Amino acid sequence: MEGPALEVKNLKYSINQRLIVEVSYFELRKGECLVLFGPNGAGKSTFLRLISFLQPADSGEIYHHGEKVEVKSGQQLRRKIVYLLQKPVFFQGTVGDNLLVGLKFRKLDQKEQEKRLEKIATVFQIESLLHRYPEELSGGERQRVHLSRAFIIEPEFLFLDEPFNGLDVQYRDRLLADFYRLRKLTGVTTILVTHVRQEAAYLGDRLAVMVNGRIVQTGTPEEISALPATPEVSGLMGHEALVEGEVVSSENGLLEIEAHGQRMYAFGQHQPGEKVVLTFRPEEVILARQQPSTSVRNWFLAEVKELRPLDRMILVSLDCGFSLKAFVSRASADELGLQPEKKIWAGIKASALSTWPGSQEERISHRE
Amino acid sequence: MPLREILEITWLSLVVSGSAAVLALLFGLPSAVLIYLKQFPGKRFLIALVNTGMGLPPVVVGLLVSILLWRTGPLGFLQMMYTPAAMVLAQFIIALPLVTGLSLAALQQVDPQVMLQAKALGANSWQMVVVLLRESRMGQLAAIIAAFGGVISEVGAVMMVGGNLKGYTRVLTTAVVQETRMGNFRSAVYLGLILLALSFAINWFLTSLQQKGADRWKGPRWK
Numbered sequence: 001m002e003g004p005a006l007e008v009k010n011l012k013y014s015i016n017q018r019l020i021v022e023v024s025y026f027e028l029r030k031g032e033c034l035v036l037f038g039p040n041g042a043g044k045s046t047f048l049r050l051i052s053f054l055q056p057a058d059s060g061e062i063y064h065h066g067e068k069v070e071v072k073s074g075q076q077l078r079r080k081i082v083y084l085l086q087k088p089v090f091f092q093g094t095v096g097d098n099l100l101v102g103l104k105f106r107k108l109d110q111k112e113q114e115k116r117l118e119k120i121a122t123v124f125q126i127e128s129l130l131h132r133y134p135e136e137l138s139g140g141e142r143q144r145v146h147l148s149r150a151f152i153i154e155p156e157f158l159f160l161d162e163p164f165n166g167l168d169v170q171y172r173d174r175l176l177a178d179f180y181r182l183r184k185l186t187g188v189t190t191i192l193v194t195h196v197r198q199e200a201a202y203l204g205d206r207l208a209v210m211v212n213g214r215i216v217q218t219g220t221p222e223e224i225s226a227l228p229a230t231p232e233v234s235g236l237m238g239h240e241a242l243v244e245g246e247v248v249s250s251e252n253g254l255l256e257i258e259a260h261g262q263r264m265y266a267f268g269q270h271q272p273g274e275k276v277v278l279t280f281r282p283e284e285v286i287l288a289r290q291q292p293s294t295s296v297r298n299w300f301l302a303e304v305k306e307l308r309p310l311d312r313m314i315l316v317s318l319d320c321g322f323s324l325k326a327f328v329s330r331a332s333a334d335e336l337g338l339q340p341e342k343k344i345w346a347g348i349k350a351s352a353l354s355t356w357p358g359s360q361e362e363r364i365s366h367r368e
Numbered sequence: 369m370p371l372r373e374i375l376e377i378t379w380l381s382l383v384v385s386g387s388a389a390v391l392a393l394l395f396g397l398p399s400a401v402l403i404y405l406k407q408f409p410g411k412r413f414l415i416a417l418v419n420t421g422m423g424l425p426p427v428v429v430g431l432l433v434s435i436l437l438w439r440t441g442p443l444g445f446l447q448m449m450y451t452p453a454a455m456v457l458a459q460f461i462i463a464l465p466l467v468t469g470l471s472l473a474a475l476q477q478v479d480p481q482v483m484l485q486a487k488a489l490g491a492n493s494w495q496m497v498v499v500l501l502r503e504s505r506m507g508q509l510a511a512i513i514a515a516f517g518g519v520i521s522e523v524g525a526v527m528m529v530g531g532n533l534k535g536y537t538r539v540l541t542t543a544v545v546q547e548t549r550m551g552n553f554r555s556a557v558y559l560g561l562i563l564l565a566l567s568f569a570i571n572w573f574l575t576s577l578q579q580k581g582a583d584r585w586k587g588p589r590w591k
Contacts, residue, residue: 090482105489105490
């Protein structure tokens with residue numbers, strides 16, 4: 001099996017004695033899109049700048065295809081990396097001039113420059129923008145040109161810092177789809193920074209979750225969502241605190257938990273008598289008129305408290321003796337006849353619940 | 369005043385002030401880039417000195433250069449006093465802080481994010497300097513315009529170190545002073561108008577260059 005395209009070991013960076021980034025190990029595999037995911041201020045952009053050789057780290061080692069990169073040869077590696085800043089900034093000149101900047105830095109011949117410009121303009125549908133000035137473009141167009149400027153270089157590594165931030169939903173979805181398609185087509189090894197869960201799940205072959213300057217978990221979006229390593233990751237993956245309970249029994253990892261006078265089942269490594277907090281993802285909750293006989297272990301009779309439309313889904317707030325939230329499509333909401341005060345069955349698989357030691361208060365304060 | 373003499377005076381004005389401005393550009397622009405890029409102790413103090421130098425009174429510069437070039441002065445052996453070279457030196461000293469200070473201000477106007485993006489797109493150190501100068505080129509041209517305008521119109525320094533010698537170091541400004549003193553107001557006015565016209569022509573040329581610099585990007589350079 002081929003080794004990682006890029007490896008980072010013991011990377012540290014601090015400002016005024018305050019540790020901003022401390023990554024003991026990080027690897028980027030050839031051809032993958034790794035999403036560096038975490039809350040604002042987690043150190044994601046700084047980490048990206050450090051491994052792009054745009055700013056020096058205090059200590060640490062970087063390996064390119066297994067070979068240690070010396071500071072002196074960092075310049076050569078830097079040429080293989082294109083790093084796009086979060087905010088698109090442009091040089092003086094037209095969009096066409098701006099697209100060619102990276103190629104001119106690499107001293108590509110005129111013919112090749114023209115060929116690539118024509119190709120990228122077609123792929124990103126920006127032919128009509130080439131003669132215009134960046135300041136004349138809309139936010140979405142600027143972002144599109146910004147992205148094209150990276151792809152035209154055909155780099156080995158593409159590092160993108162929140163490239164879809166601040167765009168209106170419609171434009172963002174279009175650009176996301178274009179980016180996804182083009183990245184698959186070119187197979188360029190990519191790190192994409194985002195704090196938006198949906199983007200991370202959609203684009204990431206793997207996620208690296210960064211909290212307080214440290215990478216706390218890596219894995220596929222599904223793996224991390226199913227088994228978040230820490231309460232922070234759980235919160236970042238959109239898990240909601242459900243209820244606090246006490247483990248009654250534990251058999252092969254399946255826990256029976258008593259909470260608010262109800263029995264619940266979840267998987268985890270806890271001992272009987274231990275206090276736990278259960279978390280869940282609203283999209284894992286099933287709603288039904290009658291309790292169906294399925295493999296779903298946890299069913300609660302709930303009262304609908306509120307229906308709130310969110311983007312394409314409806315967020316349903318339920319009261320089962322404790323608060324529960326669920327996402328349903330509009331069609332499902334109509335079919336189920338959901339309305340406030342209506343009684344409905346809510347189900348959630350044991351495998352869709354995560355368990356954390358401690359009380360709910362601790363967990364909530366932890367998330368804040 | 370004979371036409372030939374007027375032409376000689378005009379030509380000498382152009383050569384002296386043009387040379388001083390070009391020399392100031394050759395030294396001032398790299399100095400500004402170095403000051404901008406490098407971090408060193410006393411950087412702020414140096415910038416304050418440069419900014420102060422932008423308002424140097426020409427007579428003070430004339431005095432300083434006179435002391436240096438006087439027969440008994442440290443550079444007296446060069447025998448430059450009362451020569452066009454001495455006038456170039458004096459005007460160079462006047463123009464240098466103007467070019468350095470205004471160029472530095474222009475460089476500081478460039479968005480640091482633009483420079484970071486250039487680096488992130490693969491620019492090496494030299495290419496970064498090129499980007500920096502290109503991004504600030506309007507300000508750089510403004511610095512040259514200000515420097516040339518400053519020296520072509522000054523009279524104190526050239527009078528002191530050039531001596532206003534007829535047919536040798538007499539330039540438009542010193543000639544205007546001379547003619548006025550002699551009561552030849554008609555000649556003084558003509559010479560003054562020539563000075564104004566010359567100043568306007570040079571500035572018009574530089575301004576066109578500056579604006580053309582902006583327009584140059586409008587063409588499809590990638591074609």
